[in-house]
Amino acid sequence: MAKVPVQFRLNGSDRAAFADPADNLLTVLRRGLNDFGPKYGCGQGTCGTCSVLVDGELRLACLTLAASCEGASIETVSGMADGPNLHPLQQAFMEHFAAQCGFCTPGMLTAAKALLARNPNPSRDEIIDGIAGNICRCTGYEPIIAAIESVARGAAAGQRR
């Protein structure tokens, strides 16, 4: 079966790759475009570490057909920092020890970014729901929730000032 060309914007740059017709987006990102930020965890949509944003929407790259992303804008964890300046969520994850082995971190950060874009001042329950599709086997989730909460409360305080 002939490969199909796929073109999309990846973290703000135009990128193109050849993919097998049934390739998932994660395969194209990692093998085709060397973006190793999103991880391959379960390949079943259960663990969430492959989470990316497609046109601003949280998706699981392992369950997204790459060919369906033609012309889309894709954001991965690799594009979160602004040069040497970490994204506030990345900074908060460091400060709250929200990453231990780090395998879930790309997905957690991406899910948190999607949540705060949709709901800048989420309640604790809304934060828990926002990362409900992401599994962490190290932290017990509390440091991750605290990190996201600190960014949300900081941004809300900044807005009030």
Add this chain to the structure above:
Amino acid sequence: MPLALRVAQSLSEAAGILAADSRTTLLSGGTLVMRDVNEGRLIEGTLLRVTDPAWRQIQVSGTRIELGAGATMAAILAHRELAFLHPAARAVGGPAIRNMATIGGNLFAETPYGDFAVALLALDAQVMVLAGYGSPRAVPIEEFLAGRARGEARLVASVQFNRPVAPGDFRFLKVSRVKPKGLSVLTIATHLPGSTSRIGQARVAYGAMAPLPVRARGVERALEGKALDAGGIAAARAAALEGTQPATDAIASDWYRREVLPVHLGRLLAGQS
């Protein structure tokens, strides 16, 4: 020969392709199809995508509601007029899954999945199916699910149903072990017109209590003409297990499902869940 990919611009084109080639698999949100691809269960044939915008449309006109089969759970959650369906849409996976999972795919999801289909069963939905080129035909959802069990593959274009008259007439409960997201121990949807006085045309549906989402006909009979008071609820609880045939899986044993069903049904009817 690895998997090929085709794109249909319209629903009738998609229905025609599916009718002509049994080795073509429709890809909707892909949350189940891509799993099969990733795990090597689906390695041959053709994946079919549909780009027809009508497929994702949600139409609310007066009391009639039509959900395009390609509409996602997130699209339902974004629709204020569909607030009564939000608990059912929110019951499907986490936020990323809800952005992808569609109504059509949910009608085909194997137990213990198919939570939204349980809600549609309690709403007496009509499933609009296209069995080839032509216009869609309305199939009552129960008949549709029985056809699915026999392996009938037909394109679902949309589902249609009437809005419950009072918001409290429709209730939904998914019981899972992991919060806030987990597989269903059991799922219950009830549509009880007249629930504030005398119930008429009661509809109660279960998920994960049989190989397919099923109507709880014993409970429906027990509630007919009754009020949702202690007597009505006790009669419903007593009839809760009629027609159930739950499985033992990684989530719960069949015994456990039977034990807890009347308890959860009672709480849902009493407005305590």
